[in-house]
Amino acid sequence: MGDNKMTRSLSTLAVELFDAGAVRLGDIEAKLGRHTPIYFDLRVIVSHPRMMNAVSQELLNLASNIEHDILCGVPYAALPFATVMSVTGNTPMIMKRKETKLYATKKIIEGVYNRHQKCLVVEDVVTSGGSLLETVSTLRNEGLSVDHAVVVLDREQGGASVLMANGVNVHALFTMTDLVTMLRNADRINDETVEIVSDHIKECQFGLKEPLQRINGADNGP
Numbered sequence: 001m002g003d004n005k006m007t008r009s010l011s012t013l014a015v016e017l018f019d020a021g022a023v024r025l026g027d028i029e030a031k032l033g034r035h036t037p038i039y040f041d042l043r044v045i046v047s048h049p050r051m052m053n054a055v056s057q058e059l060l061n062l063a064s065n066i067e068h069d070i071l072c073g074v075p076y077a078a079l080p081f082a083t084v085m086s087v088t089g090n091t092p093m094i095m096k097r098k099e100t101k102l103y104a105t106k107k108i109i110e111g112v113y114n115r116h117q118k119c120l121v122v123e124d125v126v127t128s129g130g131s132l133l134e135t136v137s138t139l140r141n142e143g144l145s146v147d148h149a150v151v152v153l154d155r156e157q158g159g160a161s162v163l164m165a166n167g168v169n170v171h172a173l174f175t176m177t178d179l180v181t182m183l184r185n186a187d188r189i190n191d192e193t194v195e196i197v198s199d200h201i202k203e204c205q206f207g208l209k210e211p212l213q214r215i216n217g218a219d220n221g222p
């Protein structure tokens with residue numbers, strides 16, 4: 001697919017996601033009482049199978065350039081995408097639990113895998129990189145090799161650099177700049193909103209100076 005055609009299809013997808021309510025604007029309270037003027041809520045997509053398929057197909061296109069044996073979605077929002085990618089691309093998938101199962105199998109990862117397999121992680125949004133890093137850390141502890149992640153949105157708040165410093169290359173369908181530009185071009189948002197979002201992204205950065213516990217722990221950003 002040519003670059004222009006690909007950009008056109010991503011722009012259409014961005015507008016469809018906005019129209020489906022996946023982009024929330026205003027003074028939104030995020031994790032730990034932090035505030036953000038924009039929140040990308042991809043959880044709505046389970047009610048829109050055609051869009052779920054379109055986003056998963058775009059992620060599969062990104063994944064086609066990355067060598068991998070197995071897929072793993074970051075719980076919970078990315079699980080539907082990883083599942084559709086697994087079925088469509090006929091690639092096995094594993095599921096990381098939020099907490100280790102306390103009875104019977106006592107597993108943290110469900111599904112069949114072998115040590116040293118290359119695992120491609122699937123995530124919906126990267127802000128600080130904390131959620132993705134937590135999943136990568138669990139997978140690496142199980143002996144899997146994790147060098148890449150495909151994500152729907154990189155909010156450009158430093159998470160991708162944090163992940164890169166931890167050996168994970170982030171491949172994003174949209175950056176926040178792409179997303180707001182596409183929505184502005186389609187008249188879904190105005191110039192003022194573009195400016196507010198762009199100021200927020202500049203002011204609210206997570207980086208390598210953050211204590212690792214904060215990035216990799218419970219404090220996972222907006």
Ligand SMILES: O=c1ccn([C@@H]2O[C@H](COP(=O)(O)O)[C@@H](O)[C@H]2O)c(=O)[nH]1
Binds near residue numbers: 042077128159219220
């Ligand atoms: O607009 C957003 C921002 C974040 N999320 C959820 O949070 C994590 C990503 O944040 P990190 O700080 O990188 O851990 C991600 O799993 C999202 O589910 C969101 O949905 N929308």
